[in-house]
Amino acid sequence: MKRWLKEDLWRHAIAIVVCFFVLFPIYLVILSALSPTGSLQVTSFIPKTISFHNFSQLFTSPKIPYLVWMKNSLVIAGVVAILSVVIGAASAFAFSRLRFKGKKQGLQLLLLVQMFPAILSLSAVYVIMSRVYSFAPRIGLGTQPGLLLVYMGGAMGVNIWLLKGFVDSIPMELDEAAKVDGASAVQTYWLIFVPLAAPVLAVVSLLSFIGTFNEFILARLFLVDMHARTIAVGLQGFISGQYASNWGPFAAGSIIASIPLIAIFLSLQRYIISGLTAGSVKG
Amino acid sequence: METLFKRKVTVTLKYIVVTFVASLLLMLIMSSFAKREYAISIFLGFALFAMAITYLTNFSIPMKFFLPGMFFLIAFVVGPILYTVAMSAFHYETGNYISKPEAITQILSTGVRPDDNQTTFDIVIGEDASKNLEILASDPTNKKYFISTLTKKIDLDPATLKIDENGDVATAPGFHALTPSEQSALDAQLGKARFAYSSDYFLTIEGGTLGSLKRQTLVYDQATDTFRNVLTGTSYKDNGTGDFANVANKAEILQPGWRAPIWFANYTKLFTDPQIRKPLIRVFIWTVVFATLTVLTQFALGLLIALVMNRKLFGRRIYRSIIILPYAMPSIMSILIWGGMFDTEFGAINHLFGTHVHWFQSPLYARLAVIIVNLWLGFPYFYLICSGALQAIPAELSEAAAIDGASSGQIFRKITLPLLLQVVSPLLVASFAFNFNNFNIIYLLTGGGPSNTLGGDVAGSTDILISYTYKIAFGAGTQNLGLASAISVVIFFIIASISLYGIRRSKVLDSFA
Numbered sequence: 001m002k003r004w005l006k007e008d009l010w011r012h013a014i015a016i017v018v019c020f021f022v023l024f025p026i027y028l029v030i031l032s033a034l035s036p037t038g039s040l041q042v043t044s045f046i047p048k049t050i051s052f053h054n055f056s057q058l059f060t061s062p063k064i065p066y067l068v069w070m071k072n073s074l075v076i077a078g079v080v081a082i083l084s085v086v087i088g089a090a091s092a093f094a095f096s097r098l099r100f101k102g103k104k105q106g107l108q109l110l111l112l113v114q115m116f117p118a119i120l121s122l123s124a125v126y127v128i129m130s131r132v133y134s135f136a137p138r139i140g141l142g143t144q145p146g147l148l149l150v151y152m153g154g155a156m157g158v159n160i161w162l163l164k165g166f167v168d169s170i171p172m173e174l175d176e177a178a179k180v181d182g183a184s185a186v187q188t189y190w191l192i193f194v195p196l197a198a199p200v201l202a203v204v205s206l207l208s209f210i211g212t213f214n215e216f217i218l219a220r221l222f223l224v225d226m227h228a229r230t231i232a233v234g235l236q237g238f239i240s241g242q243y244a245s246n247w248g249p250f251a252a253g254s255i256i257a258s259i260p261l262i263a264i265f266l267s268l269q270r271y272i273i274s275g276l277t278a279g280s281v282k283g
Numbered sequence: 284m285e286t287l288f289k290r291k292v293t294v295t296l297k298y299i300v301v302t303f304v305a306s307l308l309l310m311l312i313m314s315s316f317a318k319r320e321y322a323i324s325i326f327l328g329f330a331l332f333a334m335a336i337t338y339l340t341n342f343s344i345p346m347k348f349f350l351p352g353m354f355f356l357i358a359f360v361v362g363p364i365l366y367t368v369a370m371s372a373f374h375y376e377t378g379n380y381i382s383k384p385e386a387i388t389q390i391l392s393t394g395v396r397p398d399d400n401q402t403t404f405d406i407v408i409g410e411d412a413s414k415n416l417e418i419l420a421s422d423p424t425n426k427k428y429f430i431s432t433l434t435k436k437i438d439l440d441p442a443t444l445k446i447d448e449n450g451d452v453a454t455a456p457g458f459h460a461l462t463p464s465e466q467s468a469l470d471a472q473l474g475k476a477r478f479a480y481s482s483d484y485f486l487t488i489e490g491g492t493l494g495s496l497k498r499q500t501l502v503y504d505q506a507t508d509t510f511r512n513v514l515t516g517t518s519y520k521d522n523g524t525g526d527f528a529n530v531a532n533k534a535e536i537l538q539p540g541w542r543a544p545i546w547f548a549n550y551t552k553l554f555t556d557p558q559i560r561k562p563l564i565r566v567f568i569w570t571v572v573f574a575t576l577t578v579l580t581q582f583a584l585g586l587l588i589a590l591v592m593n594r595k596l597f598g599r600r601i602y603r604s605i606i607i608l609p610y611a612m613p614s615i616m617s618i619l620i621w622g623g624m625f626d627t628e629f630g631a632i633n634h635l636f637g638t639h640v641h642w643f644q645s646p647l648y649a650r651l652a653v654i655i656v657n658l659w660l661g662f663p664y665f666y667l668i669c670s671g672a673l674q675a676i677p678a679e680l681s682e683a684a685a686i687d688g689a690s691s692g693q694i695f696r697k698i699t700l701p702l703l704l705q706v707v708s709p710l711l712v713a714s715f716a717f718n719f720n721n722f723n724i725i726y727l728l729t730g731g732g733p734s735n736t737l738g739g740d741v742a743g744s745t746d747i748l749i750s751y752t753y754k755i756a757f758g759a760g761t762q763n764l765g766l767a768s769a770i771s772v773v774i775f776f777i778i779a780s781i782s783l784y785g786i787r788r789s790k791v792l793d794s795f796a
Contacts, residue, residue, distance in 0.1 A: 236619065
């Protein structure tokens with residue numbers, strides 16, 4: 001018993017210090033979300049009064065379309081997650097299973113294209129979408145469908161790479177058996193591969209969902225209208241610009257917005273980690 | 284029987300989807316063609332053609348899988364990249380955004396001067412019988428009246444006119460005054476209209492009731508492609524980089540310029556123009572330092588925690604769940620919260636340590652803050668990676684070493700770390716490449732600052748290449764898209780070589796064949 005304590009004490013000490021480092025900002029967010037003054041000013045680390053005013057403000061104040069932002073984010077991220085994986089999976093399948101000329105070059109090109117800093121082609125995307133706006137105002141600059149299309153393009157490279165890694169790990173025997181039975185590549189894809197890869201596709205689409213939910217720069221450039229904004233852009237507006245450092249609602253809104261992501265993450269930890277080692281990198 | 288039915292259903296479904304997408308594309312092609320966006324029409328036309336060939340014939344099986352993904356990649360990734368590369372070959376900045384014909388038109392319309400007496404006439408805007416725009420002008424002091432069209436001036440005899448008490452005329456034979464609503468419909472045209480007066484002078488409308496006498500001072504000669512100032516005699520020649528410059532004094536240019544192809548001048552400027560080169564080198568060094576420090580600190584802390592918890596530990600699951608929180612939270616919000624915590628007056632950090640540090644005003648502290656925040660954001664990732672990798676290292680190896688008398692330090696250095704690095708090094712390289720371009724943390728935490736804005740510095744102390752380039756392209760002052768695009772292309776080559784090196788090492792490419 002004593003030896004156990006001695007052996008493990010320093011481990012606990014380090015773990016606790018690191019946990020403190022991790023939890024400190026999170027604790028502060030909760031603190032300012034519950035503070036009636038709604039600031040990130042710290043007078044004491046223990047709250048004296050607790051108020052849910054910041055939370056109720058999000059849902060009642062006509063100036064803060066919080067639910068609309070949340071809906072926008074969920075819809076945009078959801079559509080991108082599903083569509084980009086449906087489309088990306090087909091390409092990944094072809095890269096992984098089909099034999100054709102220029103496969104190696106295709107993969108290298110895909111890799112190369114991904115290395116171009118996306119933010120730097122921002123102005124080009126902006127110009128292109130403003131031209132699209134001139135003839136199709138519904139899918140051009142400043143619209144959610146337009147943003148969605150741009151996200152789809154951005155998600156493609158990452159998803160194809162990530163999915164190819166997964167597809168490679170699915171045993172070949174089944175689709176070879178299907179081929180022997182006379183199935184075409186398209187049939188193999190729909191009847192054998194998609195049902196087999198369904199869990200993998202779900203995980204990749206969740207990763208894509210998280211990525212899109214977190215996206216900020218394009219969303220801010222595209223969505224000017226208050227009611228068209230995503231949650232990230234909307235919340236950032238609280239502490240810069242017209243609301244001038246409104247930390248209370250920002251903190252409350254961040255907490256609520258984080259809950260779905262954290263829930264997804266904690267429940268899918270294992271799969272997400274295997275996805276990470278397959279090549280995706282975040283912060 | 285049933286399978287045959289199923290097959291029919293799927294084939295029908297395929298045709299429905301193909302027809303639907305095709306008609307959508309066709310609609311877009313037609314409307315883009317109508318708005319003269321030919322490049323877009325051609326691209327969409329190709330897409331339509333490719334779709335028809337691919338899905339209605341068996342021309343290429345792989346294409347059936349690639350086409351939708353390719354469409355999005357080309358439209359929103361490859362297209363913009365090529366556009367950026369093209370922009371880098373142009374003189375494309377504030378003052379040089381438009382095309383040359385547009386620039387000439389603008390110079391002509393601004394290159395006018397009122398006459399020396401600043402003469403004005405009282406005018407009525409109207410049109411003649413065949414609806415040509417004209418003005419009826421009155422000069423009460425000299426009792427002179429005339430109608431002026433866009434091409435000629437017709438003097439009127441005062442005797443035939445009805446002159447009011449101010450000495451003005453409101454109507455004349457053959458002249459139809461426009462109502463205010465008719466005028467506002469012609470607003471754009473009226474603002475630009477030049478009514479004939481004499482060979483040198485013309486009239487423009489000021490505020491709807493006054494016509495002021497002006498003359499063209501800058502005249503354009505198409506044959507020699509030069510502007511000449513008729514008053515001073517100065518000529519301005521196309522200087523080859525998108526501006527009309529004074530022949531005698533090259534620094535004096537006419538505004539606006541146009542986006543002219545200057546090929547590699549933006550690239551050579553990066554290395555030769557000291558005003559660009561100096562901040563660029565400074566920013567580049569910090570970018571490398573930032574990315575290196577970030578990866579090292581994140582990896583070190585992640586590995587430490589992974590080692591600490593690499594055994595059965597009471598409460599390990601709880602620790603683990605807490606430690607991955609930064610990774611799970613939306614990073615934008617975490618960065619903004621940290622930004623608030625580093626506030627000098629009210630921030631929690633100064634409060635916690637009882638200090639009064641101006642975090643974002645001093646270059647050193649601002650850089651420290653960026654590294655700390657990035658450590659918080661990123662170490663859970665390396666913790667997850669390292670703990671996975673540690674578990675994959677067979678325990679026999681370290682046990683055998685222990686039996687041979689190796690100390691735990693030796694086991695770590697000689698066995699665990701090398702094996703771990705083999706797994707993790709491609710991810711370290713990838714993380715370096717990611718942080719090299721980690722725009723969000725810089726932009727949202729410090730905005731690149733602090734910077735000496737009084738000294739005219741665009742680059743701040745925490746600016747990394749990508750945020751610096753963003754400032755050049757979209758910043759508050761002059762925006763230089765050409766230069767920013769050139770830097771983007773350079774960044775691309777840096778990142779590509781780093782990543783290719785990482786991929787070579789991880790041997791991902793070996794499995795391509």
